[in-house]
Amino acid sequence: MVQDTNLHSISKWFLSQSRSSKRVITLIVDVFAVVVSLWIAFSLRYSELYMPPQQQLWVFVLSPLLAIPVFIRLGLYRAIVRYIGVDALFTIFKAVALYTLLLGTAVLLAGSFAGVVPRTVYGINALILLLFTGGSRLIARWWFSDLFDRKEFASQQALPNVLIFGASSSGIQLAEALNRSRQQKPVAFIDDAKQLHNQIINNLVVYPTEKLAYLIEKYGVREVLIAIPNASRQRRNEIIRLLEEYPVHVRTLPDLSDLAEGKVTVSDIREVDIADLLGREPVDPIPKLLHANITDKVVMVTGAGGSIGSELCRQIVRLSPKQLILFELNEFNLYAIDKELKNDNPEVKAVALLGSVQDKQRLQVIFEQFDVETIYHAAAYKHVPLVEQNIAEGIRNNVFGTLSCALAAIEAKVNTFVLISTDKAVRPTNTMGASKRLAELTLQALSESKNFDNITRFTMVRFGNVLGSSGSVVPLFREQIANGGPVRVTDERVIRYFMTIPEAAELVIQAGAMGEGGEVFVLDMGEPVKIVDLAKRMIHLSGYIEKDKEHPDGDIEIVYTGLRPGEKLYEELLIGDNVIDTGHSMIMRASEKFIPWSELKEILSQLQQVNEANKTEQIRTILLEYVDGFKPQCDNQDWLKPISVTQNSFNLD
Numbered sequence: 001m002v003q004d005t006n007l008h009s010i011s012k013w014f015l016s017q018s019r020s021s022k023r024v025i026t027l028i029v030d031v032f033a034v035v036v037s038l039w040i041a042f043s044l045r046y047s048e049l050y051m052p053p054q055q056q057l058w059v060f061v062l063s064p065l066l067a068i069p070v071f072i073r074l075g076l077y078r079a080i081v082r083y084i085g086v087d088a089l090f091t092i093f094k095a096v097a098l099y100t101l102l103l104g105t106a107v108l109l110a111g112s113f114a115g116v117v118p119r120t121v122y123g124i125n126a127l128i129l130l131l132f133t134g135g136s137r138l139i140a141r142w143w144f145s146d147l148f149d150r151k152e153f154a155s156q157q158a159l160p161n162v163l164i165f166g167a168s169s170s171g172i173q174l175a176e177a178l179n180r181s182r183q184q185k186p187v188a189f190i191d192d193a194k195q196l197h198n199q200i201i202n203n204l205v206v207y208p209t210e211k212l213a214y215l216i217e218k219y220g221v222r223e224v225l226i227a228i229p230n231a232s233r234q235r236r237n238e239i240i241r242l243l244e245e246y247p248v249h250v251r252t253l254p255d256l257s258d259l260a261e262g263k264v265t266v267s268d269i270r271e272v273d274i275a276d277l278l279g280r281e282p283v284d285p286i287p288k289l290l291h292a293n294i295t296d297k298v299v300m301v302t303g304a305g306g307s308i309g310s311e312l313c314r315q316i317v318r319l320s321p322k323q324l325i326l327f328e329l330n331e332f333n334l335y336a337i338d339k340e341l342k343n344d345n346p347e348v349k350a351v352a353l354l355g356s357v358q359d360k361q362r363l364q365v366i367f368e369q370f371d372v373e374t375i376y377h378a379a380a381y382k383h384v385p386l387v388e389q390n391i392a393e394g395i396r397n398n399v400f401g402t403l404s405c406a407l408a409a410i411e412a413k414v415n416t417f418v419l420i421s422t423d424k425a426v427r428p429t430n431t432m433g434a435s436k437r438l439a440e441l442t443l444q445a446l447s448e449s450k451n452f453d454n455i456t457r458f459t460m461v462r463f464g465n466v467l468g469s470s471g472s473v474v475p476l477f478r479e480q481i482a483n484g485g486p487v488r489v490t491d492e493r494v495i496r497y498f499m500t501i502p503e504a505a506e507l508v509i510q511a512g513a514m515g516e517g518g519e520v521f522v523l524d525m526g527e528p529v530k531i532v533d534l535a536k537r538m539i540h541l542s543g544y545i546e547k548d549k550e551h552p553d554g555d556i557e558i559v560y561t562g563l564r565p566g567e568k569l570y571e572e573l574l575i576g577d578n579v580i581d582t583g584h585s586m587i588m589r590a591s592e593k594f595i596p597w598s599e600l601k602e603i604l605s606q607l608q609q610v611n612e613a614n615k616t617e618q619i620r621t622i623l624l625e626y627v628d629g630f631k632p633q634c635d636n637q638d639w640l641k642p643i644s645v646t647q648n649s650f651n652l653d
Contacts, residue, residue, distance in 0.1 A: 030071060031064040033132035034099075038063050041125035045118050056115035062106060067099040067129075074098075092134045100126045159185040161219040163248075164227050165239060167191040167199075167206045170253060171227035174269075175202050187219045209242060216246055222543055225269060226252035240272060240541065249543030271478070272541050283586050285506055291319055292513035293374040293416050300325035300372045302357050302405060303379030305333025307466065308420055310340075311505040312376050313350075317341055319509075323349045325370055327363075329356050329379070358396060360404035367412030376508070377405055378420040380436065387432040388565040388637045391616045398435035400608065403442050409456050410446070418512035419443055421462040421520070423497060427629030429568045434623045434630045440520060441594050441627075442604070447518030449597035459515030461508045462590070463523040464497030477535055481542050485556035490563050492532045497525030511587050520590045521582070532558065565634040595626065615642045 038060060042050035052060060074095045100122050107117050159182065164171045167189035175186045189206040191197070196206040207215060215221060224243055226236065236252070243250050251269050293299070299316055303309040304326035310333075316324055324341075328334035331354060338352040351370070355362050357379045366372065380398050381387050387394035402419065409417050421440055424433030443458040473496075480487045504523065511521040539546050539556050547554030563569070580589040595603070603626055610618040616638040623630050 027068060027071075029136065030133060031068060033136070034064045034067045034129060035060055037128040037132050038121075038125050040128050041121045044124055045121050053115055056117075059103075059107065059115070059117070063099075063103060066102045066106065067095075070099045070102070071095050071133075093130060096126050096130045096133065099129075159183070160223065161185050161187045161221050162223045162225055163188055163190055163212075163215055163219075163221050164204075164225050165190045165243075166227035167193070167196050167201055168228065170229050172202055174225060174227045174253065175204060184223070187221070188215055190215075190224075212242075212246060216248060221248060223249040223251065226250065226272075229253045240537075244537060244540045247543060247545055250541045283584075285510060286584060289510035289513040289584070290506070293418075294319040294321050294509065296320065296322050297373040298323045298325065298371055299374045299376070300327055300366070300370075301376045301378060302327045303377075303420075304328045304352075305330050305337050306378055307501060308505060308508075309376070309378035310337045311501045312378060312508065313337055313341060315502070315505050315509060316376075317345050317348045317350070321349075323351065323370065325366065325372060326350055326352045327355060327357075327366070327379070328352075329354070356397075357401035357405045360408050363405055363408035364412055367408055367414055372409075372412065372414050374416045374418075374512075375405070375409055375414055376418050376420065376512070377402060379405075380420070380439075382422065382432060384424070384430045384432050384567055385564045385637075387435070388430055388634065389639055391431050391619055391636075391638045392611050392614045392640070394431055395435050395607065395611050395619060398432070399438045399442065399604070400611075402439040403604065406443055406446055406456075406458065410452050410454050414456050416512060416515070417443070417456050417458050418508065418515070419458070419460045420508060421460050423462060423464040423525075424568070425462060427631070428627065429631055429633040430565070431620075431623070431632075434627045437627050437630075438607075438623070441600060444518045444520075444594035445597040445600040448594070451597060457515055457517045459512050459517075460520045461511045461523065462520060463499060463504055463507070464525045466499055466501045466504050473531060473534070474538075477538050481539060481544065481556060485539075485547075486559040487535045487539065487556060488559050488561050489532050489535055490561055490567060491569065492530075492560060493569050494531045494563075494567075495528040495569070496531060497528050499523065499525055507584075507586055510584060511582075514582055514584075514587065514589075518594075520592055522588045522590050524586045524588065563633065565637045567633065593628075613642055614638070614640050616640075 039050060039052075042052065074091050103125075104122050162178070162184045164175055164186050168191075171189060171191075175189075178184050178186050186204060189196075189201060189204050190209055190212060191206050192209060194208075197208050199206045224246075226239055226243075228236070228239070231239070240250060250272055252272050254270060254273075294316055299321045301309050301312050301316070301324070304313055305328040309328070313324065313326060326334060326338055326341075328337070334352050334354060338350060341348055341350050353366060355366075357363065357377070367375075379401060381390075381394050387398075406417060419439060422433065422436050424430065425437035425440060426433075428434040428437055440460045440462075443460060446452070446454070447458040477487055507523050511523070514521065535558055536546055539558075544555035545551050547557040580591060582589050603622065607619065607622050610622070616636050620632065620636070624632075
């Protein structure tokens with residue numbers, strides 16, 4: 001026991017030394033081994049303890065002087081003892097052989113000065129030295145590896161246990177990556193494939209899903225990692241729903257396309273994509289529609305730094321435009337998307353321009369100078385409560401910003417103009433929704449007007465909430481859960497349509513190519529989602545229990561704060577029931593009445609006057625009269641009082 005303790009102490013001392021110190025210690029041991037092996041060789045040859053004569057002592061001094069440089073030259077002291085392998089042992093064999101040859105040559109040249117050295121001594125010496133140098137290293141490797149294994153085992157015992165759902169190649173790679181990182185300890189695989197059940201892969205047993213509860217309890221598992229990157233969204237949703245029953249944090253690997261070179265690393269693990277919760281499969285795009293307004297054309301995106309605008313830019317550059325114009329009011333957002341596009345696509349011809357869509361003159365200069373052919377108008381204020389508190393600015397940007405952009409496009413003879421609209425424009429209950437509907441009416445009227453030499457095709461695309469956009473509930477809920485709650489939901493009855501940003505942008509591009517002028521296209525948003533159900537699922541998938549009457553000791557509570565100013569319980573995508581198929585399963589054409597330009601320009605002129613004076617009550621009166629279905633859900637929330645101004649109005653003729 002005492003001996004083991006002493007050896008352990010020596011081992012710890014040796015391991016604590018620097019790499020150079022370890023090499024010096026190893027070298028000293030080898031010097032001793034060279035001298036001793038030569039003495040043993042003589043002793044065995046003469047069958048007695050050999051006492052070298054005085055004239056032969058120089059041979060014993062010379063032997064390490066010959067051996068050590070050879071050992072150094074052949075790299076014996078570069079190898080890490082703990083990882084020494086066959087290659088290193090072969091190197092030791094070569095080093096001993098070369099040293100033996102040099103020693104024999106030196107003795108031969110010395111003649112009588114070396115005394116009597118039988119030839120068999122060289123062979124015996126080589127074998128013994130090989131045993132000493134090679135054997136000592138193998139013993140050291142075994143001892144230190146065992147020591148490290150014991151330390152690693154002890155450290156592994158302290159790591160949090162995780163289950164890996166999926167025993168395919170991705171799951172196996174993930175288990176190996178976790179073992180290397182020593183952040184978490186995989187304890188088992190879960191897989192539906194019956195042929196894999198009870199198989200052992202990388203020292204982990206593969207279990208069926210029926211064993212989930214047993215494994216979670218046995219190993220105290222608090223996290224399950226889904227490693228099925230090639231699974232469909234529907235299949236992922238099924239797995240996630242299965243795991244929601246258990247008090248575990250669920251994380252996953254991204255799609256195969258998002259894995260670098262198809263290799264799995266610990267850094268690839270991410271939170272469950274909310275798109276997986278929807279279980280909706282994206283529809284393959286129609287290539288002809290994707291390319292129609294973009295390939296080999298000069299394309300401009302307003303609001304290029306926003307959630308939708310930036311994704312439009314990402315997809316546009318992949319469709320080989322002649323040039324992409326990034327137009328954005330926010331300096332940082334413009335910088336960020338410009339940098340991202342040029343880093344990811346060095347060949348892209350992108351021009352970053354600062355400016356406001358309310359500046360008609362600047363817009364017209366840009367359109368004409370760059371010969372813009374297609375515009376995706378994504379610049380808008382969309383945060384419902386903020387617009388409700390800043391009514392005039394919301395109208396100025398969303399309505400008159402759209403108008404100035406459209407008029408500039410007409411004068412510059414831009415071919416295609418696509419407005420990014422919203423489901424909140426349908427029977428709006430807030431100023432933001434009413435402003436977007438008025439922007440739609442403006443483009444519809446301009447499209448039908450005979451007052452302009454108009455070649456511009458105006459198209460509007462209307463859809464609901466996009467996952468992960470600025471102001472979206474998803475990142476907000478994640479933040480609230482990470483902070484320990486509570487999760488704040490406005491009303492338990494609130495439902496919303498959801499779509500991923502990439503899917504929405506792709507459908508916008510395709511819908512824009514279908515337009516002939518003045519159409520409103522509506523995207524199929526799938527089934528609406530109850531917001532409180534989304535919050536509950538996110539809590540469960542984060543490994544927490546909702547705190548409620550049934551679970552008073554739960555982790556995170558859901559608090560209902562009441563509807564915000566202008567907020568609806570549910571959103572609609574259509575004003576009427578007149579919907580026409582387009583040939584694309586996810587895009588519909590809505591047939592909706594509009595106001596002729598001859599009437600609308602007078603309405604806009606009135607609206608502009610009261611808007612510049614911040615007469616919010618009169619603004620609301622105009623919206624109530626001309627925006628179909630507008631029913632404000634709150635009183636006037638604007639921060640500012642009416643003011644007296646004189647402002648030049650648009651030339652609407």
